[in-house]
Amino acid sequence: MKRYRIAIVEPATVVGEGITAILTRCGEAEVVCCCTTLAELSSHRAIRNDIDLIFLSHTLISDVASLSEWDAIPIIVVQSGLMSSEALRRFAAVVSIYSSSEEIVRAMHEAADTPIEPSYAESHELSERERDVLILVARGFTNKEIASELNISPHTVISHRKNIVHKTGIRSVAGLTVYAVLNKLINSEQI
Amino acid sequence: MVALDPEMKVFELIDAYPELLSIFSRLGITLPFGDISVEQMCRRDGYSSKLFMLICRMHIDLSYIPTSEHISEDMLGPVIGYLRATHRYYIEYMLPHTGRHLNDILEHCDELSRSMLSRFYADYVACIEEHLGDEEQRLFSNVERSETSADMCNYELDQPHSDIDDRTGDIASLIVKCLPEEAPTTLRCTMLAHIYMLRDDLRRHHNIERYLLRPLVEKFVNK
Structure with missing residues (x-):
């Protein structure tokens, strides 16, 4: 069974610990980091490539600059007050502090299946990590091999690949290979 | 949208839906049509006008799905x-x-x-x-x-x-x-x-x- 690696960013300890307990109990998630601020999350750079999903307090969603660091990872907003649906639209899923355990687990699955919209940076430039993934895709690596090579989870590889498709507009492996060569990310001899 | 009808003139059909021209070309239906109707053209070239119109409809409207009433063995x-x-x-x-x-x-x-x-x-x-x-x-x-x-x-x-x-x-x-x-x-x-x-x-x-x-x-x- 797939186990998602989760980061929780929630200033309210009781909420953070509650979500941790629900996710741990469902058996499909491992909470690798529970922080109270985005700055604290950023300080855990070593685990950045090892996180599949982030549960984020709605009180922190306006910090666009900090969020842009995490634009390759689906974010589930934890709502404890009223928010406009427009403000929440860019996130992969939304739960409330009143949500049941089942609803929270369902939101985790939904978010994991949602393609990432690179809306924070509003940029179609590939990130450094996306370029790394693209190069390996062009060299014929499978998702599993890419995950092993870059020391990230296969789920994160899939997220990066969705972003690459979204940003380049190219879907096939053959097309991505041409893209990588013409953009000088890889030599034609390497394919 | 001009309604499709086998009694319409071939030119009326093409004039309303020029995207259908390639169907004529791929079926080898030869020009000129003169002033004949779609029905007459199909009879002349040995096609079922019902099927021809169905294919035209599916070309014009990508969301159109024929029902079993439109399809015969x-x-x-x-x-x-x-x-x-x-x-x-x-x-x-x-x-x-x-x-x-x-x-x-x-x-x-x-x-x-x-x-x-x-x-x-x-x-x-x-x-x-x-x-x-x-x-x-x-x-x-x-x-x-x-x-x-x-x-x-x-x-x-x-x-x-x-x-x-x-x-x-x-x-x-x-x-x-x-x-x-x-x-x-x-x-x-x-x-x-x-x-x-x-x-x-x-x-x-x-x-x-x-x-x-x-x-x-x-x-x-x-x-």
Whole structure:
């Protein structure tokens, strides 16, 4: 069974610990980091490539600059007050502090299946990590091999690949290979 | 939208929906039409006007799905005939024609762009030809020989078309995003117009296979 690696960013300890307990109990998630601020999350750079999903307090969603660091990872907003649906639209899923355990687990699955919209940076430039993934895709690596090579989870590889498709507009492996060569990310001899 | 009616003049049909011209061309229906109706033209050339209008409708409106009332068992042979004609139209006309437009652009590009795009297009054409050939061999020929097998109902139509659709879109993306500035915009736009025309036609073709051919094959196998 797939186990998602989760980061929780929630200033309210009781909420953070509650979500941790629900996710741990469902058996499909491992909470690798529970922080109270985005700055604290950023300080855990070593685990950045090892996180599949982030549960984020709605009180922190306006910090666009900090969020842009995490634009390759689906974010589930934890709502404890009223928010406009427009403000929440860019996130992969939304739960409330009143949500049941089942609803929270369902939101985790939904978010994991949602393609990432690179809306924070509003940029179609590939990130450094996306370029790394693209190069390996062009060299014929499978998702599993890419995950092993870059020391990230296969789920994160899939997220990066969705972003690459979204940003380049190219879907096939053959097309991505041409893209990588013409953009000088890889030599034609390497394919 | 002009209502489709077999009694309408052929010119009225073409004038209202010029995108249907390629159907005439792939079926080998010869001009001039004079002032004859669609019904008269179909009788003259040995086509069912009911099926001809159905195919026109599916070409005009991608969201149109015929119901069982519109489909009769005697359509199977003519539908396969139409699909074979469409395959020939792709292989003998659309793909080489689009390839020539690509070559026109690539003449202005560096060696790397030229070799990568040429190879990508050649692989794309090979992928389409392989799928069309497989379909003709495993599906059409069996029906024509009146040989039935459960495999015919399960024949995978959707995945190959989805892969082809992805690659068709990729050609457009690569031409827009990756070719050097030296590639003239006019040539790029001409090529893009052709590739989008091909993409739309392939999608209509897929719809005809999915919503017209498949139910007919299922009836044929279960008869």
